[in-house]
Amino acid sequence: MPLLILGLLAVGLVSLAVPVDSLWPLWSDQRDLLGVILWELRLPRLILALIFGASLGLTGAAIQALFANPLASPDINGASGGAALGAVVTGYTLGLGEGYGLTIGAIIGALLALAVLLGLAGRKADSISFLLAGVAITAATGAATALALALAPSPFAFYDVYDWMMGSFVDRDLGQAALVAVIALPALWIIAREAKALDHLVLGEVVAQSMGHDVPRLRLRIIIASAIAIGACVSICGAVGFIGLVAPFLARALTRQHPGRALVPAALIGAILLTTADVLVRFAPQGRNLPVGVLTALIGVPFFLWLVAGRRWQRGLG
């Protein structure tokens, strides 16, 4: 844990760091430019990456614990897709893109996607039905998002949205970062408090109930808080894949597979991973803007395949 916090500090500092050669002009007369870069470009970007990464890691870990399924995560179960659809519909179809409209729309979209998932896959779904339900929801929200954009009054809707949909922290301001922080952090705190109950849930729903946990209420609380955190992040930064899958997996390796105890480490690892990815996309060729979601998917997809293949291999042996 101390190591994770140290890693978080390190990657945060790197993220804030300004290329040395760009500093030369500052030494002469324009010292303020450094302040502008730090406060208006780097800091919002860092805050958003940290919170989004932590949200993906923590909600991924909580949803995986809730469904007793390591393949559950916000991007695979359709929550991110639902949030994106909610934001697009709110912004382009309803024309409520100003202020908090997008954020509220995204949260509602994420909630609806998780409700559909619960209905389709059931409370304790096996991996296959979970994946299939998630694939169905993700495909449906993707198609509906494209449809909403195609029918949008603005002819540039597709172009506008592309950058945002792939996930990006570029050109966000401190106000947006504060909005995400104010909404997502309390939701994350609500989830993190349930670590013990989620550990007990390993023994099954009935045993957790016998230990005095109100499991139906626990499930509702975690799903709603997850949708709020993910919806808030997606509405500002777009959909970023695979952090919600990878971070909890790595965190559980540190907590001897305790899914509840892994919540906070998963948040820290998610924050480190996403901030690192955001530092890496800055090395894209000059003038090109590589969305951070593309990078996490490039790294995440092989990991996901490895995980799925590994499980099949385990079953074959067992």
Added chain:
Amino acid sequence: MSALTAHGLGLSGRFGPADFTLPAGRLSMVIGPNGAGKTSLFHALIGHGEAQGEVRLGDHVLGTMTPAVRMQRLSFMPASRDIGWPMRARDVVALGLAPGLDRALVDGALERLDAMELGQRAVNNLSTGERTRILIARALVSQPDVILLDEPLANLDPAWRLRVLALLAAEAERGAVVLLSVHDLMLARQHQGDVLLIDKGQLIAHGPARTTMCDGRLAAVFGVRLTPQGMELAD
């Protein structure tokens, strides 16, 4: 230690209503044919699903206890042996440890089930019988006042069935309320404690094994007859 008292206990449409008291220091067995409502009785006792009625442990209502207190007072082992995570078996036992209790109790529980070595392995790689022992250790680890076990002897080999039964009898002697469901009528009739006979969602008899499990009831409920040689169909 105190008795467990159930008042108007039921589970919507599956069991009850029933009133009964399980005395402290005694081992009680639940018997009944498939689908009679044995598991529903356990679920109603722990307040799972749409449970009705009130369960008291001494003067305290079970439903109002905080998780920390409840874990110290009551444990339940379900009939399912599934554990979804590749956790170490020892950690699974430790999940049953109520807050504030000595971690040495985990070793104690593992030793009582001769499972110190099993404890080092991933619980999902154990055989069903081995996992059953781990889950029994989990149910015993906090030395609770009430121990409820749904079919704890299923999946165990003959020697382990006898050993687990002896362990549970020792828990009762310590003063705990012990309630387990079994399918083995011979075993139920032989044991020294009480029997709760359940049929079609109703508690139809409750008392010492020999008087509760009379020939007429066994024939009516199970359609079998116990003979000195074993068991045969009643007709």
